[in-house]
Amino acid sequence: MGQRLEALSGQALAILFALILGAVVIVAVGENPVRVLVTLLNGAFGSPERIAGTLLQATPILVCGVAACISLRAGLFNIGIEGQLFMGGFAAAWVGFSFSLPPVIHLLAAMAFAVFAGVAWIALPAFFRTRYNANEVVSTILGNYVAVLVTSYLTINIFKRPGGLPETPPILPTAYLPEFFSFSRLNWGLFIGIALAIGAQFVFQRTARGYAISEMGANAKFAEYGGIDIRRQGFLILLASGAVGGLAGGIEALGVHRRFMEGFAPGFGFDGVIAALLANGSPIGTIATALFFGALRSGSLLLEVDTTASREIITVIQALIILAVSAQIKLRRGASDSMAGERRWKF
Amino acid sequence: MSSLFRRIPTLCGAFALALASQAAAAKDVSIAAVSGYFAQGFGVSIVNGLKKAEKDLGVRVKLIDTGNRALDYEEQFNNVAKEGSYDLVFVMGWELVDALQKTAAAYPNTHFVFIDGVLDSKSISYANFAQNQGSFLAGALGAMLAEKGSAVEGFGNGKAIGFVGGRDLPVIRDFLAGYEQGAKAAAPDVRVDAVFAGTFDDPAKGSELTQTLYGQGSDIVYNVAGPTGEGVLQASAAAGKYSIGVDIDQCGVAPGHVAASMLKHADVAVYSLVKDVVDGRGVKPGGTYTYDLSTGGVELLLCPQVSDKIPADVKAKLEAFKADIVSGKISVATVK
Numbered sequence: 001m002g003q004r005l006e007a008l009s010g011q012a013l014a015i016l017f018a019l020i021l022g023a024v025v026i027v028a029v030g031e032n033p034v035r036v037l038v039t040l041l042n043g044a045f046g047s048p049e050r051i052a053g054t055l056l057q058a059t060p061i062l063v064c065g066v067a068a069c070i071s072l073r074a075g076l077f078n079i080g081i082e083g084q085l086f087m088g089g090f091a092a093a094w095v096g097f098s099f100s101l102p103p104v105i106h107l108l109a110a111m112a113f114a115v116f117a118g119v120a121w122i123a124l125p126a127f128f129r130t131r132y133n134a135n136e137v138v139s140t141i142l143g144n145y146v147a148v149l150v151t152s153y154l155t156i157n158i159f160k161r162p163g164g165l166p167e168t169p170p171i172l173p174t175a176y177l178p179e180f181f182s183f184s185r186l187n188w189g190l191f192i193g194i195a196l197a198i199g200a201q202f203v204f205q206r207t208a209r210g211y212a213i214s215e216m217g218a219n220a221k222f223a224e225y226g227g228i229d230i231r232r233q234g235f236l237i238l239l240a241s242g243a244v245g246g247l248a249g250g251i252e253a254l255g256v257h258r259r260f261m262e263g264f265a266p267g268f269g270f271d272g273v274i275a276a277l278l279a280n281g282s283p284i285g286t287i288a289t290a291l292f293f294g295a296l297r298s299g300s301l302l303l304e305v306d307t308t309a310s311r312e313i314i315t316v317i318q319a320l321i322i323l324a325v326s327a328q329i330k331l332r333r334g335a336s337d338s339m340a341g342e343r344r345w346k347f
Numbered sequence: 348m349s350s351l352f353r354r355i356p357t358l359c360g361a362f363a364l365a366l367a368s369q370a371a372a373a374k375d376v377s378i379a380a381v382s383g384y385f386a387q388g389f390g391v392s393i394v395n396g397l398k399k400a401e402k403d404l405g406v407r408v409k410l411i412d413t414g415n416r417a418l419d420y421e422e423q424f425n426n427v428a429k430e431g432s433y434d435l436v437f438v439m440g441w442e443l444v445d446a447l448q449k450t451a452a453a454y455p456n457t458h459f460v461f462i463d464g465v466l467d468s469k470s471i472s473y474a475n476f477a478q479n480q481g482s483f484l485a486g487a488l489g490a491m492l493a494e495k496g497s498a499v500e501g502f503g504n505g506k507a508i509g510f511v512g513g514r515d516l517p518v519i520r521d522f523l524a525g526y527e528q529g530a531k532a533a534a535p536d537v538r539v540d541a542v543f544a545g546t547f548d549d550p551a552k553g554s555e556l557t558q559t560l561y562g563q564g565s566d567i568v569y570n571v572a573g574p575t576g577e578g579v580l581q582a583s584a585a586a587g588k589y590s591i592g593v594d595i596d597q598c599g600v601a602p603g604h605v606a607a608s609m610l611k612h613a614d615v616a617v618y619s620l621v622k623d624v625v626d627g628r629g630v631k632p633g634g635t636y637t638y639d640l641s642t643g644g645v646e647l648l649l650c651p652q653v654s655d656k657i658p659a660d661v662k663a664k665l666e667a668f669k670a671d672i673v674s675g676k677i678s679v680a681t682v683k
Contacts, residue, residue, distance in 0.1 A: 043426065049422075049425065050422075053422045056418070056422075057418065057419075060418070156514075156515060156545065165441055165442075165444070165516070166514055166515070166516070185421065252418070256418060257417060257418075261417065261442070262514070263415060263417065263442065264417065265416065265417065265418060266415055266416060267416065297419070298422065301419055301422050301423045301426050302426045304411050304412060304423070304426075305379075305409070305411055305423075305426045305427055306426075310412065311412060311414060312412075312414075
């Protein structure tokens with residue numbers, strides 16, 4: 001427990017350090033850091049609509065973050081969540097506008113297709129990883145570009161809605177992921193994300209398979225020596241990660257946009273990876289970090305309107321946080337002489 | 348106690364002052380512009396118009412960048428509209444249409460002006476450009492030069508002209524429709540080869556497509572593709588051939604190779620709409636303000652570096668075409 005507390009305080013220190021550096025940047029562009037902070041908080045939590053907006057922004061980051069946690073736990077790095085999200089989003093929208101099914105069944109079918117598309121998109125990198133030991137970082141990241149272009153091609157050339165915009169027809173109401181309130185697009189996706197995070201945490205900590213995966217992440221050679229089929233487990237874990245990535249796209253398509261369009265949801269896959277890393281690979285912790293990034297993004301929308309600072313300032317802050325956190329991990333790893341520091345972030 | 352009494356007049360004074368400043372603030376005009384493209388050609392033109400309005404008319408101007416995440420647009424608009432603190436909100440970019448229409452319906456007190464297109468909503472005003480008319484002249488110029496072939500320096504005898512569009516959007520099709528009609532009217536046997544890059548952000552692709560078009564016999568290529576189009580202009584310099592600029596004066600991007608620029612004066616449009624608000628004339632909700640050849644909203648600027656090489660009869664014919672369009676003798680097809 002003491003160790004966890006130490007890790008947590010280290011993370012908090014890193015964030016604090018990044019925020020102070022961020023304040024310096026804000027001063028450098030001629031804005032008042034206090035005003036920026038107040039506006040950020042107001043934009044993120046200032047009214048029920050804005051709180052809902054924060055949760056809305058946090059949802060895709062959370063779901064993508066869980067996808068990242070799953071692969072990180074096994075010492076694998078699925079950085080292709082972005083691509084799985086695009087494929088999943090397109091698949092869900094396609095089911096949503098192409099078929100006419102009864103209400104609940106339609107929604108479930110669309111979600112299932114999103115999951116399937118995510119799995120299909122990571123299947124090849126996972127296979128290469130398992131069979132030929134090809135680095136999954138490279139193959140999944142390359143998949144991102146292909147996914148964005150393939151979905152964009154399908155949208156523009158085959159499924160384009162009459163009227164000229166580069167988007168598909170809207171999905172049918174039977175496939176809508178229901179919203180909570182009339183004033184926001186916040187939807188059940190948030191609870192799906194939280195349930196996934198809790199579920200992943202449970203599997204990691206309370207099941208034999210979860211233990212095997214954690215062992216593999218800690219030290220693959222040792223795990224193999226202990227009788228764990230690391231190829232098989234690695235393959236399955238990447239598929240599971242891809243499935244959640246695909247689902248993230250499905251939630252965005254069915255709950256928020258209700259269609260698929262060019263430039264569907266750029267960057268969420270990467271935000272999810274960052275949220276997972278910041279949470280030290282813990283799914284429950286990812287709920288907190290996703291909310292943090294969601295609040296930053298949501299607050300930045302007011303920042304753009306009410307101050308002279310650009311909303312991109314939060315991208316700077318986000319980058320500084322990554323820098324501070326990774327420096328901190330590195331420092332701690334260097335300081336420790338045990339193998340425990342070798343966990344996870346091995347490329 | 349006595350000190351409190353002594354303060355009362357001061358407090359009253361401060362209060363009155365606050366009221367007065369509020370009254371003055373109410374008379375001020377605040378303008379916002381929402382887009383993801385302030386750094387690019389057409390967006391720069393909008394910014395220039397607003398800067399001019401800020402300087403000449405004393406209005407307050409706020410630029411709001413939307414970034415590129417569709418998830419953000421609705422909440423971004425809500426933040427702009429909620430306080431109702433802007434007299435006019437300009438919006439540019441087709442990807443914002445959905446969020447714009449929802450927000451306009453939810454906040455009827457905020458007056459939006461959509462630039463470069465016309466939508467269904469009756470509470471939004473529209474600043475529309477007759478890019479088809481300007482493109483007609485661009486097509487006529489290109490076709491007449493291609494017709495003359497090697498008589499004009501830098502031209503071969505391919506009898507074709509090219510077109511590189513960004514994304515396949517209605518507004519880009521509108522450019523193309525005018526371009527094709529203009530080419531046909533000026534030189535019926537000249538072919539128009541049109542391609543779409545599928546993106547506004549890829550100069551390398553623009554350059555590649557242009558080289559292909561040159562290879563297929565075109566010697567002049569019209570770009571309607573934002574930053575992708577920069578690649579078109581640069582390719583014309585590299586190949587020693589010609590290109591046509593768009594939206595703003597692009598003659599300087601590849602001097603001597605950009606034959607002309609089809610200007611869309613967003614700055615003029617924005618400035619005149621702001622002036623309407625300042626002067627109390629107001630901007631009509633649901634109204635479409637069209638900026639065309641007759642009002643100088645669009646124009647074909649022959650680049651000074653190339654102007655000498657363009658034969659006088661071509662220039663004369665361009666003027667005649669322009670006069671015919673303005674007088675209504677030629678009606679240019681449009682795509683909505």
